[in-house]
Amino acid sequence: MSIGIDKLGFYTPKNYIDIVELAEARDVEPGKFTIGIGQDKQAVPNPYEDVVTMAAEAANQILTEDNKKDIELVIVGTESSIDESKSSSTFLMDLLDLPNEVRAFEIKQACYGATAGLQMAKDFIATHPGKKALVIASDIAKYGIKTAGEVTQGAGAIAMLVSENPQIVELEDKSVYLTKNVGDFWRPTFSKTAFARGKYSNEIYMDFFKTLFDNYNQKFDQDVENIDTLLFHIPYTKMGRKALNTIESDVSEEKFNDLVERYQKSIEISRSVGNLYTGSLYLGLLSYLINGDVKDNESLMMFSYGSGAVGEIYSAKVVSGFEKAIDIEGIKNMLDSRKKISISEYETIFNTEYKNYDVVNIDTVEGEFYLSEITENERLYSRISK
Ligand code: COA
Secondary structure (H helix, E strand, C coil), rough: CCCCEEEEEEECCEEEEEEHHHHCCCCCCHHHHHHHHHHEEEEEECCCCCCCHHHHHHHHHHHHHHHHHHHHEEEECCCCCCCCCCEEEEEEHHHHHCCCCCCCEEEEECCCCHHHHHHHHHHHHHHHCCCEEEEEEEEEECCHHHHCCCHEEEEEEEEEEEECCCCEEEEEEEEEECCCCCCCCCCCCCCCCCCCCCCHHHHHHHHHHHHHHHHHHHCCCHHHHHHHEEEEECCCCCHHHHHHCCCHHHHCCCHHHHHHHHHHHHCCHHCCCCCCHHHHHHHHHHHHHHHCCCCCCECCCCCEECCCEEEEEEEEEEECCCCHCCHHHHHHHHHHHHCCCCHHHHHHHCCCCCCCEEEEEEHHCCCCEEEEEEEEEEEEEHHHHH
């Protein structure tokens, strides 16, 4: 039975900042941010947006009424959750009008969460033929104003409908994984922003990639020259490129140049959105499918990494005709119609937070799903009907 990603939706907030303007405001040479880090724009979520509203926006793009009837598993992967107890998935029942006869929960392991969800969904479909699973990666990457990590912030959600006979990508059974207790990145429950040993996290990322790459090739007897495309978790676009460089001596020059060319296609959207945390690998997949020169039945090696740390490399195959199952025009329009805001506007939004008994003014809402009020410390959500 072939199982995989049948539909792929993507949402990113309507506002963004220009990375050169951020560099100028922080008195940094712009080349450090645009070349050294590899970013152009950074998404800025409105205060009424969070992982629930972004997850709803991404999933709403792809679900038909028929799809909803078959869904029996809903997983949201996030590391910027809004509740320590109640999962984001439960809010989606009402917002997306999903059937109640589902298993729904949230999953956390830094930027690895969506991959854990996807692999779990694959196993679920294998034992529940004919059913579908909804896996959503939704995150707001927040390091804080004037921190070293500020340039690697971003926000957005990726929704994946997982089913038998998928239209976009088939998930294979070949996978290697690794877990180590590492202090490279953490966000204690009291803090809205992450703490990171930035350079150390880069080292661990690369170490995990190289170890998993070697383990995968050995375990599945893979000739590295036969790899079509390598996709990476992209906290910032230079990061994956640094990891790719570690295998330069393992492959021919021609193969390496081809892998680099394909990598460049996978980072196009990330350059203009920023860090999606657990959605980043899947934003890279989407970007590659939209912008890349994808071959028939092309094989993908997917590197997922979540600080703390868990990593996995698994293989997948692109399904021919995949482009018909992705709303390419809709995604391009969403990106092109965003609004640039100034660095001071971004700082104001960054520091704005709704409090208990606040009610959001609907006239300020730009998306379809939003946090409408907080009452007795309970966050309540609404949908603007179109
Ligand atoms: N033009 C071009 N490149 C420049 C430059 C310029 N004017 N000035 C500096 N650079 C390059 C540096 O040489 C460096 O490249 P290298 O990494 O290939 O050596 C790069 O820009 C970054 O500079 P650096 O001094 O290392 O940046 P930093 O101390 O501000 O930290 C991070 C960068 C990524 C560590 C920091 O943003 C961070 O902590 N991010 C959060 C953690 C994270 O994203 N981890 C990823 C793994 S999950």
